[in-house]
Amino acid sequence: MRNVQRILNSILSKNVFEYILIDRDANVGDFSLEATHLLGEKLVHGESIFDVLPELVGSEDVIEEIFNRGKQSYAIKTVEKNGRFLNIYLDYFDSEKLLILLQDITEVTEIRRKIMQVSNQTTLLSNTLQSIVDSQKAIIFLVDSNGKIVFANKRFHEYFDTDDSPELRQELLHTLLDEHRDFHALHKSVRKGKDELRIGQDVFSIESVYVDPVNILFTLTPITDLVRKKEALQNEIRHDPLTGVLRKQSFDEELRKRLLSKRPFALVVTDIDNFKQINDRYGHVIGDKALIQFTEVIRKRLRDDETIARWGGEEFLLLLECATPEEAIDKCETIRRDLEQYRFEAGLHITASFGVSCPHEGDDAATLVERADKALYQAKSSGKNRVVFLN
Amino acid sequence: MIRKKILLLGDFHVGKTSLIRRYVDNAFSDDYLTTIGVKISKKQITLHDREYELLIWDIEGATPTKKIPTHYFAGAAGAIVVGDLTREETLTSLPEHLQSFHSVNRGKPWVFAYNKVDLLPVEQRKRLQLPEWSFATSAKEDLNVDTLFTTLLERIVS
Numbered sequence A: 001m002r003n004v005q006r007i008l009n010s011i012l013s014k015n016v017f018e019y020i021l022i023d024r025d026a027n028v029g030d031f032s033l034e035a036t037h038l039l040g041e042k043l044v045h046g047e048s049i050f051d052v053l054p055e056l057v058g059s060e061d062v063i064e065e066i067f068n069r070g071k072q073s074y075a076i077k078t079v080e081k082n083g084r085f086l087n088i089y090l091d092y093f094d095s096e097k098l099l100i101l102l103q104d105i106t107e108v109t110e111i112r113r114k115i116m117q118v119s120n121q122t123t124l125l126s127n128t129l130q131s132i133v134d135s136q137k138a139i140i141f142l143v144d145s146n147g148k149i150v151f152a153n154k155r156f157h158e159y160f161d162t163d164d165s166p167e168l169r170q171e172l173l174h175t176l177l178d179e180h181r182d183f184h185a186l187h188k189s190v191r192k193g194k195d196e197l198r199i200g201q202d203v204f205s206i207e208s209v210y211v212d213p214v215n216i217l218f219t220l221t222p223i224t225d226l227v228r229k230k231e232a233l234q235n236e237i238r239h240d241p242l243t244g245v246l247r248k249q250s251f252d253e254e255l256r257k258r259l260l261s262k263r264p265f266a267l268v269v270t271d272i273d274n275f276k277q278i279n280d281r282y283g284h285v286i287g288d289k290a291l292i293q294f295t296e297v298i299r300k301r302l303r304d305d306e307t308i309a310r311w312g313g314e315e316f317l318l319l320l321e322c323a324t325p326e327e328a329i330d331k332c333e334t335i336r337r338d339l340e341q342y343r344f345e346a347g348l349h350i351t352a353s354f355g356v357s358c359p360h361e362g363d364d365a366a367t368l369v370e371r372a373d374k375a376l377y378q379a380k381s382s383g384k385n386r387v388v389f390l391n
Numbered sequence B: 001m002i003r004k005k006i007l008l009l010g011d012f013h014v015g016k017t018s019l020i021r022r023y024v025d026n027a028f029s030d031d032y033l034t035t036i037g038v039k040i041s042k043k044q045i046t047l048h049d050r051e052y053e054l055l056i057w058d059i060e061g062a063t064p065t066k067k068i069p070t071h072y073f074a075g076a077a078g079a080i081v082v083g084d085l086t087r088e089e090t091l092t093s094l095p096e097h098l099q100s101f102h103s104v105n106r107g108k109p110w111v112f113a114y115n116k117v118d119l120l121p122v123e124q125r126k127r128l129q130l131p132e133w134s135f136a137t138s139a140k141e142d143l144n145v146d147t148l149f150t151t152l153l154e155r156i157v158s
């Protein structure tokens, strides 16, 4: 009776079912007329149900059980058939018959299919985008309006070695943000042109952009190698390739900075005595070696904040820290003696002359160098191997 | 004529519907139409002088949140488990699909289809190493599709 009720209920609720009754041998008995239309197959009394509803092949055990137990129902939902969508229900009818109910759900299923289609395609697209983003060498992450990282690519997790623990995230924020208050401040500073970020030994070029009104996308491209190369190159440009001391141009920069600082210091011009003869007599290889050794001897006496540069052939410039001129003169005297006692390449004895001067009020770099040069000239013309101070 | 119910299982968009279409109608389309629910296709085949009718179940692809009702597996004689060679995650889920098939049909035969092999560069195709009972297939270029179904039937009747 329950099943008759079900047919009735369905019809009353306009939820239309068609029905087929089958016997214990799974042969077709009574059926509603519309069932034929729904299935697109002609139903014939006494014919096997498996011929018209191959969906039930494999369900033989289920059918037998429904007969034997007298209850239990079974359903195959959303079956595409004959261009329509059906739900197929199997129900106990009586001890001789089993009721198959067919429910047409085409309309609602077509809507569901459309939704699934969009959702599947979206999933595929986002999977594709994800793998593109993951394949990048750059660290990429998205920050929302609350300053929270809401997305990060594979490289991000590899680099920061993150699981998702809050402590780690906090620590990471400090590293990333550096001196900035939050990601918005970082974004602003990037926009103002601060496009490099250092994390430990690594250097990144950083870009940030609002991808929509609330989310900022940060991209950190590793440029450590590039920066290292650039630094090495700059170093090369600033230094004399033979002796490794500063070049004149870089020294001039240092000197100008030093003049602005207003603290006392001394500028020294020094020149190896009779260097031309050494070159002529022993050749350039020995001469070059002597130049290198010459700077080594001087550098031993220099503090870290003192500077030596090569001006030309055998002429060098020194910036010495000193409270009084005497201190500088003493230091030059010490160096002069060091050189005098040093055994140079090929057992050579080499001496040098020194011109010392200290900046006066209103001196610029050129005046100061000129005065020291004049002092050197005096040292040379009064017999060489000596230190002369000009005030 | 002996009827055999066989299943095509695998994630969505791996080419289940396309493999069936190639096998049954010898046709292929590049368009993608999401399968909803189930659709049964019939194919008659003669093997060792016997006639079989395969009832091939194309089932809506599973997603992590959506599992196939396992009672659909009931009475199946075998399964073809399909993965998409261009989407790693669909290959890693192959064993899962096989396992849920076996949870209902213990010990029943199966074959794996590593589909869309036509999309792989020739170099990668050569280097492919597949587990036992696996075939690199293409519904698009009709590679190994017949073999796939026939091998399964061979395993079923042997």
Ligand SMILES: Nc1nc2c(ncn2[C@@H]2O[C@H](COP(=O)(O)OP(=O)(O)O)[C@@H](O)[C@H]2O)c(=O)[nH]1
Pocket (backbone or CB within 6 Å): B010, B011, B012, B013, B014, B015, B016, B017, B018, B019, B029, B030, B031, B032, B033, B034, B035, B061, B115, B116, B117, B118, B119, B137, B138, B139, B140, B141
């Ligand atoms: N290139 C290529 N594309 C395929 C192949 N098989 C299926 N496709 C495409 O992959 C998409 C999904 O196929 P479909 O059969 O609907 O996958 P299903 O969700 O597993 O049924 C469709 O756009 C098909 O055209 C194949 O062997 N090669």
Ligand SMILES: [Mg+2]
Pocket (backbone or CB within 6 Å): B013, B016, B017, B018, B033, B034, B035, B058, B059, B060, B061
């Ligand atoms: Mg499909």
